[in-house]
Amino acid sequence: xxxxxxxxxxxxxxxxxxxxxxxxxxxxxxxxxxxxxxxxxxxxxxxxxxxxxxxxxxxxxxxxxxxxxxxxxxxxxxxxxxxxxxxxxxxxxxxxxxxxxxxxxxxxxxxxxxxxxxxxxxxxxxxxxxxxxxxxxxxxxxxxxxxxxxxxxxxxxxxxxxxxxxxxxxxxxxxxxxxxxxxxxxxxxxxxxxxxxxxxxxxxxxxxxxxxxxxxxxxxxxxxxxxxxxxxxxxxxxxxxxxxxxxxxxxxxxxxxxxxxxxxxxxxxxxxxxxxxxxxxxxxxxxxxxxxxxxxxxxxxxxxxxxxxxxxxxxxxxxxxxxxxxxxxxxxxxxxxxxxxxxxxxxxxxxxxxxxxxxxxxxxxxxxxxxxxxxxxxxxxxxxxxxxxxxxxxxx
Amino acid sequence: xxxxxxxxxxxxxxxxxxxxxxxxxxxxxxxxxxxxxxxxxxxxxxxxxxxxxxxxxxxxxxxxxxxxxxxxxxxxxxxxxxxxxxxxxxxxxxxxxxxxxxxxxxxxxxxxxxxxxxxxxxxxxxxxxxxxxxxxxxxxxxxxxxxxxxxxxxxxxxxxxxxxxxxxxxxxxxxxxxxxxxxxxxxxxxxxxxxxxxxxxxxxxxxxxxxxxxxxxxxxxxxxxxxxxxxxxxxxxxxxxxxxxxxxxxxxxxxxxxxxxxxxxxxxxxxxxxxxxxxxxxxxxxxxxxxxxxxxxxxxxxxxxxxxxxxxxxxxxxxxxxxxxxxxxxxxxxxxx
Numbered sequence: 001x002x003x004x005x006x007x008x009x010x011x012x013x014x015x016x017x018x019x020x021x022x023x024x025x026x027x028x029x030x031x032x033x034x035x036x037x038x039x040x041x042x043x044x045x046x047x048x049x050x051x052x053x054x055x056x057x058x059x060x061x062x063x064x065x066x067x068x069x070x071x072x073x074x075x076x077x078x079x080x081x082x083x084x085x086x087x088x089x090x091x092x093x094x095x096x097x098x099x100x101x102x103x104x105x106x107x108x109x110x111x112x113x114x115x116x117x118x119x120x121x122x123x124x125x126x127x128x129x130x131x132x133x134x135x136x137x138x139x140x141x142x143x144x145x146x147x148x149x150x151x152x153x154x155x156x157x158x159x160x161x162x163x164x165x166x167x168x169x170x171x172x173x174x175x176x177x178x179x180x181x182x183x184x185x186x187x188x189x190x191x192x193x194x195x196x197x198x199x200x201x202x203x204x205x206x207x208x209x210x211x212x213x214x215x216x217x218x219x220x221x222x223x224x225x226x227x228x229x230x231x232x233x234x235x236x237x238x239x240x241x242x243x244x245x246x247x248x249x250x251x252x253x254x255x256x257x258x259x260x261x262x263x264x265x266x267x268x269x270x271x272x273x274x275x276x277x278x279x280x281x282x283x284x285x286x287x288x289x290x291x292x293x294x295x296x297x298x299x300x301x302x303x304x305x306x307x308x309x310x311x312x313x314x315x316x317x318x319x320x321x322x323x324x325x326x327x328x329x330x331x332x333x334x335x336x337x338x339x340x341x342x343x344x345x346x347x348x349x350x351x352x353x354x355x356x357x358x359x360x361x362x363x364x365x366x367x368x369x370x371x372x373x374x375x376x377x378x379x380x381x382x383x384x385x386x387x388x389x390x391x392x393x394x395x396x
Numbered sequence: 397x398x399x400x401x402x403x404x405x406x407x408x409x410x411x412x413x414x415x416x417x418x419x420x421x422x423x424x425x426x427x428x429x430x431x432x433x434x435x436x437x438x439x440x441x442x443x444x445x446x447x448x449x450x451x452x453x454x455x456x457x458x459x460x461x462x463x464x465x466x467x468x469x470x471x472x473x474x475x476x477x478x479x480x481x482x483x484x485x486x487x488x489x490x491x492x493x494x495x496x497x498x499x500x501x502x503x504x505x506x507x508x509x510x511x512x513x514x515x516x517x518x519x520x521x522x523x524x525x526x527x528x529x530x531x532x533x534x535x536x537x538x539x540x541x542x543x544x545x546x547x548x549x550x551x552x553x554x555x556x557x558x559x560x561x562x563x564x565x566x567x568x569x570x571x572x573x574x575x576x577x578x579x580x581x582x583x584x585x586x587x588x589x590x591x592x593x594x595x596x597x598x599x600x601x602x603x604x605x606x607x608x609x610x611x612x613x614x615x616x617x618x619x620x621x622x623x624x625x626x627x628x629x630x631x632x633x634x635x636x637x638x639x640x641x642x643x644x645x646x647x648x649x650x651x652x653x654x655x656x657x658x659x660x661x662x663x664x665x666x667x668x669x670x671x672x673x674x675x676x677x678x679x680x681x682x683x684x685x686x687x688x689x690x691x692x693x694x695x696x697x698x699x700x701x702x703x704x705x706x707x708x709x710x711x712x713x714x715x716x717x718x719x720x721x722x723x724x725x726x727x728x729x730x731x732x733x
Contacts, residue, residue: 047417048417077611234582316668317673321667325667337661339661341653341680342665351710380606380607380608
């Protein structure tokens with residue numbers, strides 16, 4: 001129906017179309033982090049795959065290898081946030097306690113506060129009276145707190161700010177960004193474009209028309225629309241909306257420019273995208289979608305991280321062999337511990353085989369995407385020690 | 397048929413299934429729909445987040461904005477059979493349908509689309525998207541003999557947004573507060589809210605036994621209760637196999653499993669056991685025992701939530717249609733449907 005919607009619903013595959021690529025090249029995480037040309041690392045992927053943990057682990061590893069790092073997290077688990085000293089949502093990067101300042105590296109962390117980021121943008125662009133009018137408008141309040149997409153847009157806005165800051169002060173030479181757990185993992189790429197196209201939209205211009213003067217723009221079509229809207233929304237909502245749009249009008253140009261700039265920043269050479277996935281069909285499908293979309297948008301893709309992979313030691317015993325042996329033991333002794341061990345082994349071997357197949361298929365479709373496989377840890381990660389361990393596993 | 401517990405939710409017509417990303421909420425929603433249909437009910441399974449997950453799980457073509465029958469049960473003694481219909485709700489179509497249905501806005505509806513209003517309303521105008529999605533769920537749950545051609549459902553299962561957004565999604569009146577204080581949209585959201593707050597609705601939360609998802613589930617339960625939305629059950633998904641008992645787990649954790657006994661057992665079962673194989677098995681057991689201990693800690697936290705809970709196994713082969721049937725049977729057996 002509309003351009004922004006079609007861009008989110010990919011209808012074609014992008015790939016080599018004929019390929020036997022069995023194994024993807026290994027992703028060299030340390031080379032990526034050590035390269036001074038790498039200025040921004042964006043971790044993206046669907047919800048629940050461990051993006052935040054991966055971002056934090058990468059940032060910590062880079063800092064301990066001598067980079068001056070700031071990590072922007074979106075919604076870290078409480079204990080992880082605590083261990084990084086960023087429970088306070090004040091939208092300012094803070095030094096992470098307990099990171100040794102070896103090799104001249106440092107680590108700052110922050111958690112995105114989407115509303116105050118939005119407020120700051122408004123305050124930075126409008127006169128004080130105008131900013132006040134906007135901040136109090138019910139449409140703005142709702143837009144800045146609950147609109148699905150604001151978080152994505154504000155994450156990118158904050159990235160732009162941090163980057164500008166880093167260039168100006170030299171405080172950081174690497175920014176690691178976590179992305180919001182969007183219903184579509186791609187929303188954050190579209191957010192700036194969506195906002196721009198919304199601002200350019202006919203509807204907005206129509207809403208602005210009366211405020212701008214001559215009623216000659218009031219075509220029959222427009223009155224049809226306003227009448228319909230009044231009927232559905234009520235006159236008050238329409239008035240609020242008109243006030244909001246009128247007040248926002250002067251900011252539109254600025255917003256569009258910033259959105260464009262952020263997009264260019266993401267395409268720049270110093271940026272590296274890491275697609276994060278878990279070895280599950282849904283997450284891998286989303287990852288494929290993401291990889292293809294990034295290449296279409298000419299975004300620099302550095303590789304794929306597959307988190308929480310099951311591993312099983314090299315074994316001569318197949319899943320079927322183990323199950324058969326377990327059955328034989330159970331027949332003699334229903335409580336056999338060894339039978340239990342064999343069943344566990346079979347279970348793991350099956351899961352591992354399924355995951356390996358998923359990765360293999362992914363590699364065949366995307367042979368150019370270097371991959372890092374991170375084995376699942378037996379326990380949850382919520383301190384620097386755990387992050388360090390993940391960092392080591394990432395580096396292979 | 398296996399003897400089955402009676403349903404814990406006999407009065408519930410709208411089952412809202414939420415969960416943290418990666419916990420398998422779509423799988424659970426589909427399994428619940430099947431479980432309900434297997435009791436002879438006519439069930440509608442809705443998805444609202446545009447991922448076409450239902451089509452993938454049931455291996456059918458992508459769903460349009462139209463109810464499609466995707467599964468039919470076997471007839472009972474009275475020749476009746478339950479069925480699962482699926483509906484992919486998108487806000488744009490819901491809005492156009494709504495306009496046509498309530499305002500007879502044929503021409504104006506098209507004009508609205510042309511002017512970008514539909515797009516505006518469904519992507520930018522805050523709250524409107526959720527009002528439309530929940531409005532459609534309400535409509536589907538409130539059909540009666542007056543709409544002649546429309547299907548009537550005994551139950552609706554919603555594959556809802558994730559836990560972090562669920563209260564906002566269902567609490568449509570609040571989302572619109574400050575925007576629409578009066579008028580038809582306000583009335584509409586009030587009616588929807590009345591259904592969601594009633595005993596006809598239950599919000600089920602899917603989790604896995606790990607720290608973050610359990611924490612998020614606890615937060616979700618608190619939030620739902622604070623908003624007076626009816627909390628249903630907690631479905632613990634992807635539970636690890638229980639092949640070792642408590643004593644064996646303790647031994648595995650402490651590294652005190654008797655190697656010699658294991659070697660003898662393997663030999664008696666005809667498995668050629670070298671040291672590497674035994675080491676591997678013991679390593680796996682140790683790892684498994686650690687995870688099981690973690691699961692137990694988290695299970696205790698789930699117990700504290702004081703809501704009925706159900707457990708679903710992790711299927712080593714992954715979830716396919718047969719897997720969904722298995723999970724449906726497990727839910728039914730435990731009284732979820």
